[in-house]
Amino acid sequence: MTLSATELSAAFTARFGREPAGIWAAPGRVNLIGEHTDYNDGFVLPFAINRSTAVAAAPRRDRTARVYSAFGEGSLVSADLNELSTGSVQGWAAYPLGVLWAFEDRGTGVPGLDLYVDSDVPVGAGLSSSAALECAVAVMANDLSDAGLTGPELAALGQRAENLMVGAPTGIMDQSASLLGEEGHAVFLDCRSREAELVPLDLAGSGLTLLVIDTRVSHEHASGGYASRRASCEQGAKEMGVAALRDLTVKDLAATAGVLDEETFRRVRHVVTENARVLAAVDILRTDGPGKLGPLLNESHASMRDDFEISCPELDLAVETARRAGALGARMTGGGFGGSAIALVDSSAADAVTAAVSDAFAAAGYATPAVFTVLPASGAGRVEG
Template sequence: MTGAATAGGVPARAANEFAKLHGQSPTGVWSAPGRVNLIGEHTDYNDGFVLPFALPFRIAVAARARTDGRFAVTTVGDDGRPQRAEPVPVEALEPAGVTGWAAYPSGVSWVLRHEGLTSGADLLIAGDVPAGAGLSSSHALQCATALALLGLAGIELDRPGAPSRSEVAAWVQRSENDFVGVPTGLLDQTASLCCVESCVLFLDVRSGEMEQVPFDAAAAGLDVLVIDTRARHSHGDSGYRERRAGCERAADLLGVPALRDIGSSGLDDALSRLPEELRPLVRHVVTENDRVLRAVELLRAGRLADIGDLLTSSHVSLRDDYRVSCLELDVAVDAARAAGALGARMTGGGFGGSAIALVPDEERDTIGDKVLAAFAERSLPAPGLFTAVPSPGAGRDI
């Protein structure tokens, strides 16, 4: 088992690979992190509350402007072999016109073109965010791409006249919703752009209000153990779309803008007015918003160890009401809790991906070993394990 993940030399690797491929150094390198969502799942597209933090794992984009108006993207994997997408005129980028991995950076270029903020560019992508693990590798890629393209236009975030990080997050969401065709909410983009070191980000998705809540697990004698189940996850799958559509239908039937508007005290009445198949979705969203608010109260009071039961309750709700868990996630959560975790839950959209467990630091290795044994007993591929610490958000590296 590894200890805390580190960003390492990802930006330097992107710069070096760019120079090897293009024969000159990039203008700059920008990177963005993956994220873990501590609690608050499937609440973002219901105008609710979320509580993510950024991972040390990052996607870096090395970039240089082109003079021919074309957008060219290359990605370099761990094996050092480049995959290059065919250069496309920026003016020709349109939804459904680019497929596969290249659609994600291309969609960002498309949005920024419509904002009058981008032209031709060479991009080289390198990173260490595990793909398909529910840790937001695609959003890290899109956020890093946005910062790189803005940087080439002479715009660096947090400087006078620059767009806000929330505005860039909305652009990234638009690129994924309208160009790639995946109906994600705002959690992942905002986390990648706005999280800061040593804190979790308490975000009210409706208002855009943010609070950086201190989160020092080590000082409390705890670790956040991430369990990458190796069960591949994708927001493009139909299950995610179906649940989002179900939430929107329920809100419409209840006559509210979003399920955020149903409070705990009004839950029973709301459920009585809905068809049976929509009730579990609404119950999860309402109770999950409540769990986020309670977790924030505990963290503000320095009671980090006391959030464990909320994490576990969140998983039960996601498993039984929202029905987005799977065998691997349930094995990870159950094994971690049986081995002594204070709480555990799936994190991310579900249907695969990763789980997190809040564990006493002196028991981390023992709990990790028991999770590995539980997977082996069921002849499941061994999960990846690492300790996550809240890390900086997106920015320029070189």
């Protein structure tokens, strides 16, 4: 988070005239591999990152929820908890208020609240700033209402808020990574069973650095591109007679090509091969370590660019330049249509890759990218109070 816990507490007091009951934080995430597989009941391999969203909060005696954002729009939104319903809140406040609505909707009452939000997870960069906000609010509401919900249960509430209040048809991956992550590990998640396993991801110990290249091209999950890809996947599963694309294997693709139209086939091929890449990546991390992941990252980007068509010129330039400058592998990460790429590099080459990408963007006339490193971090929880 941008502010320290002490500073955030003081900011809350200055805004609301009283001290917070506590401070809770939740990290953003990088998806190492496994894109658009989560809502297809497939496999994903994200990890929580060392950038987070924090919420200072205190209960109220009435049914009002007041949320102030110190980042982004920097505004105060107030709502009556009794009047929240799907689609009743617009803009950034739909994420935190949507979580409170989801608690209420499942029959877990939450008190009226004053919330002060701060974050250093870039918005629109594909690092799941939305899930970080949802999960920070979820662990806070879980504590203050004594609900005793588990991490997977809180992840489901966050997803429900994003699907129904925000209107973004996202899967369960982002919230699961933010809640279940552990330092030095990735989260291997089966999105059908919701079973999660921590897989070692010791980047520093392997002499590696993971660069995030934020293209500054903002993406939006509630927009039509994401929804149309999901609809194509659902159509492909229906035409192939399976519950979800998870149920198809790479060996099934030849038969699939004879049933589906060309575009739907390419969408299906991405999901099926991406699931296989996730499983291969988990095996590599268990046996050889992260240094061998490069080819899978490269294959994943090609699949997203050509079959799923969710890349953009800025992402492609970032990936191609990083590879030419010595990256072991690179791919776009997140929902696509902008956002960030990741590049796995030997730590000694990180500065050279960063400089090469910045130079390439300048030569192309693109906005200067933000390039920074991330490490696997622990998941959401209470940090003070």
